[in-house]
Amino acid sequence: MSRVKVFFNSSVNSKIVASLAGLGLVGFVIFHMLGNLQVFEGRDAINGYASILRDMPIFLWTARAGLLAAAGVHVGLTLRLALRNRRARSVAYAARRYRAASVASRTMALTGSLLLAFIIFHLLHLTVGVIDPSAPDGLDTQGRMDVYGKIVRAFSNPLYVGIYVVGQLILGLHLSHAVSSVFQTWGIEHAALDHLFKLVGSGVALLVVLGNLAIIFAVFLGLLRA
Amino acid sequence: MKFTLKIWRQRGPNERGGFVTYSVDEVSPDMSFLEMLDALNQRLIATAEEPVAFEHDCREGICGSCSLVIDGVPHGPDRGVTTCQLYMRRFADEKTITIEPWRAKAFPIIKDLVVDRRALDRIMQAGGYISVNTGGAVDGNTLLIGKDEAETAMDAASCIGCGACVAACKNASAMLFVAAKVSHLATLPQGKPERTRRVMAMVQAMDREGFGSCGNQYECEAVCPKHVSVRFIAMLNREYLRSGILGTKMPARSDPPHGESY
Ligand code: HEM
Ligand code: SF4
Ligand code: FES
Numbered sequence: 001m002s003r004v005k006v007f008f009n010s011s012v013n014s015k016i017v018a019s020l021a022g023l024g025l026v027g028f029v030i031f032h033m034l035g036n037l038q039v040f041e042g043r044d045a046i047n048g049y050a051s052i053l054r055d056m057p058i059f060l061w062t063a064r065a066g067l068l069a070a071a072g073v074h075v076g077l078t079l080r081l082a083l084r085n086r087r088a089r090s091v092a093y094a095a096r097r098y099r100a101a102s103v104a105s106r107t108m109a110l111t112g113s114l115l116l117a118f119i120i121f122h123l124l125h126l127t128v129g130v131i132d133p134s135a136p137d138g139l140d141t142q143g144r145m146d147v148y149g150k151i152v153r154a155f156s157n158p159l160y161v162g163i164y165v166v167g168q169l170i171l172g173l174h175l176s177h178a179v180s181s182v183f184q185t186w187g188i189e190h191a192a193l194d195h196l197f198k199l200v201g202s203g204v205a206l207l208v209v210l211g212n213l214a215i216i217f218a219v220f221l222g223l224l225r226a
Numbered sequence: 227m228k229f230t231l232k233i234w235r236q237r238g239p240n241e242r243g244g245f246v247t248y249s250v251d252e253v254s255p256d257m258s259f260l261e262m263l264d265a266l267n268q269r270l271i272a273t274a275e276e277p278v279a280f281e282h283d284c285r286e287g288i289c290g291s292c293s294l295v296i297d298g299v300p301h302g303p304d305r306g307v308t309t310c311q312l313y314m315r316r317f318a319d320e321k322t323i324t325i326e327p328w329r330a331k332a333f334p335i336i337k338d339l340v341v342d343r344r345a346l347d348r349i350m351q352a353g354g355y356i357s358v359n360t361g362g363a364v365d366g367n368t369l370l371i372g373k374d375e376a377e378t379a380m381d382a383a384s385c386i387g388c389g390a391c392v393a394a395c396k397n398a399s400a401m402l403f404v405a406a407k408v409s410h411l412a413t414l415p416q417g418k419p420e421r422t423r424r425v426m427a428m429v430q431a432m433d434r435e436g437f438g439s440c441g442n443q444y445e446c447e448a449v450c451p452k453h454v455s456v457r458f459i460a461m462l463n464r465e466y467l468r469s470g471i472l473g474t475k476m477p478a479r480s481d482p483p484h485g486e487s488y
Contacts (some may be wrong), residue, residue, distance in 0.1 A: 011399075011439035012429050012466045081439045085397035088331050088438035094232075094245065095298035095324040098396075100448035105441060106396055181442040187464030189457045 011084070014077045019185045021074035022178055026204065028067055029171070033211040036151075039224060040215075043140060043148035051144040075116060082109035104177040111174040118167040125160070126150060132160075152226045155219035164216050168209045175205035227253040227314060230322040231266070233278055235338050243335065245324075255315035259302060260285060260292060262314055279338035285310040287451065290388030294339055295326040300390035300449045308388065308451045328389055330398035332435045343389050345435040346403060350387075352431035353424035354407045356416050375413050382410035384452040391446035391454075397438030402446035404432050405462035406454045412465055422469040429466060 008014050038046040053060055098106070125131040132154070138146040154160045180201030183189065188197070218224045228251040236243030250266050257265070260282050267277035283289040292309040296302035302312045317323065325339065333341040371379075385406035392400050408425050411417030417424070440459060447456045 009433060010429060011433050012463060013470075015439060016463075016467070085399070085438035085441070088398035088436055089329055089396070090331050091329050093295060093298060093326055093329055094234075095295075095326070097298035098445055099299065099394075101396060101443035101445040105443040108441060177442075184442045184456070184460050185463060187460045187462075187467060189460035191457070194457070 008077070008080075011081060014081055015185050018074055018077040018081070019182045021070040021077070023182060024066070024070040025074060026175065026179060028070075029175070029208050030204070033208050036215055037211055039148060039151055040218070043146070046148050046151075047140050047142075047144045047146060050147040054145070071119075075112070078112060079109065102177065104173045105181075108174065108177060111170050114170045115167075115174055118163075118170060121163070122167070126154065149226060151215065152219050152224060155216050158220075161216055161220050165213065168212050168216075171212075172205045172209040175208060176201050179204045227251075227255055227317075227319045229253060229262070229314075229317065229320070232322060232324045233339070234326045235278070236327075236335050237337065239334055239336060243338075253314050255313070257314045258285070258310055259294070259296070259312040259314065260310050279336075279340045281340045282310060287311045288386060290386035290451075293328045293341060293343070293389060293393070295328065295393055297324050300328065300393040301388075301451055305448070306451055306453050308386075311451075328393040330389075330392050330437065332398065332400070332437050333389060333392065341389075343387075345437070346387050346389060346400065348435060349400065349404060349428055349431045350407065353420070353427035354411070356411060357420060358416070369415055371414065379410050379413040382406045382413065382454065382458050385410075385450075385454050386452060388451060390449045390451060392437060394445045394449040395438065395440075396443060396445065397441055399440045399446075400432050400435070400437040401440035401459050401462065402450065402454055402456065404428050405456075405458040408465055409458040409461045412461070421465065422472055425462065425465040425469050429462075 008017075035049060036046070038049050104111070121131070129150075138149050140146040140149070155164070178201070180198045183197040183200075215224075228249065231248045231250060232245045233248060234243055235246045248266055250262060250269075253262050253265065260280070263278060263280055270277045281291045281293055283291045285292075287308045287310060290308065292301075294301070294309045296309065296312070301307060301309050302316070304312055304316060327333075327335055327339045328341045328343075330341075332345040333343055335341050383406070385403060387403065389400075389403070391402035392398050395401075408421075408428055411424060412421040442456075442459075444456050447454065
């Protein structure tokens with residue numbers, strides 16, 4: 001057996017690497033949310049921010065490649081673990097009651113898979129732009145890509161608002177368990193701090209979800225206009 | 227008291243099983259859950275029916291063999307007890323109670339409610355021991371152990387190997403059991419020389435037996451009759467990382483060194 005295979009046959013190794021990749025994704029999700037909050041500073045701010053990113057193609061494509069790799073590693077390893085876990089309990093209980101395991105913790109594979117579907121949709125929609133082809137691929141008055149216009153157009157449509165709100169709820173569930181879980185996976189525990197680690201998970205999830213929802217609803221409720 | 231029991235019956239490892247409903251009456255509230263099953267079995271024997279096979283030994287909460295999932299919770303509704311320490315007064319009169327075996331691929335059913343938990347023994351054989359030379363007994367107090375370490379090791383060592391953690395875990399993971407054993411031995415000076423090899427070997431054995439992986443869901447801790455803390459799982463992960471950083475090689479995939487032939 002190859003060394004790589006031996007390494008990843010260990011469930012603990014797989015979890016450690018998956019959590020590292022997951023942490024990279026968490027970092028991105030926070031960065032992405034903070035960056036997008038610049039819509040509240042107006043068209044000029046967010047379009048400028050986007051064009052700065054685009055003016056650094058090496059940075060942009062390195063980041064994209066890194067994210068793709070992290071997502072690939074994370075999804076590959078966690079789904080492999082999830083399949084193994086399913087096999088480990090081949091016959092289900094007739095009666096089943098959970099005392100401690102949270103809904104978020106028990107649905108990681110489900111929320112993860114839905115998240116993957118949402119991310120693909122989101123990329124096709126706002127990055128590649130094939131979902132809503134009638135959207136004008138507009139430039140603003142300074143000849144930059146009009147990200148502001150894209151966002152406003154997307155979230156003026158109740159259909160997209162619905163899809164993105166559901167996407168955020170799924171992201172919130174996944175993140176809330178994921179972030180507190182990382183401490184345990186890395187062996188970081190302390191009688192006095194374990195409670196705090198749990199709160200960090202909910203806190204990060206809440207922050208990201210509320211930040212993103214703020215943008216969606218600001219447009220939908222007409223606070224941000226074209 | 228009167229109860230309706232839905233009990234999993236399965237004639238053998240490769241037979242199809244299913245639930246059979248029994249009613250029991252004249253149950254004393256002071257009977258333990260196992261005594262209630264004894265009474266049922268007496269009646270079945272008297273009518274020349276096959277009694278319900280269930281595992282038990284000490285009947286005082288220390289051997290860990292009374293493995294029953296009662297209404298969806300291993301060892302039933304009380305916390306910090308085994309099935310033999312569960313009393314019928316805990317249930318509402320005339321209730322229907324569902325009784326199932328531990329369900330895990332790594333714990334194949336032998337008969338009815340009895341499962342084969344030797345997978346846990348094989349994990350122990352892979353590393354759950356210390357190697358010492360025999361000879362004259364060492365004088366007491368030659369090896370001083372701090373109060374904190376002693377307490378931590380005792381908390382981990384209170385695991386009785388019942389497998390409730392596996393039964394409760396959505397992933398049928400044995401992490402809490404393995405964590406208890408690894409932490410117990412890694413905390414004590416006698417266990418330190420082999421600690422890097424031990425954690426590698428025991429985790430490898432755990433994965434080999436077909437248990438699931440830990441999802442940090444903590445259902446195990448909530449059903450453990452000995453309140454073994456999930457903090458030991460963090461300790462196991464730490465031991466594993468430490469072992470990886472020190473470059474411990476994965477043990478060869480041969481038979482465990484202390485393996486017996488089954
Ligand atoms: C924005 C995207 C994502 C982020 C930020 C993220 C983050 C994380 C983190 C930090 C963990 C915790 C690892 C640990 O237990 O220590 C985790 C677990 C998990 N993730 Fe994700 N993830 C994302 C997307 C996905 C996707 C797309 C999938 C699957 C298709 C997925 C499936 C899982 C599963 C199944 C677990 C549980 C692993 C286990 O406990 O064994 N995740 N995620
Ligand atoms: S950790 Fe608790 S539940 Fe698991 S085998 Fe040990 S005593 Fe039983
Ligand atoms: S019979 Fe020994 S612990 Fe229950």
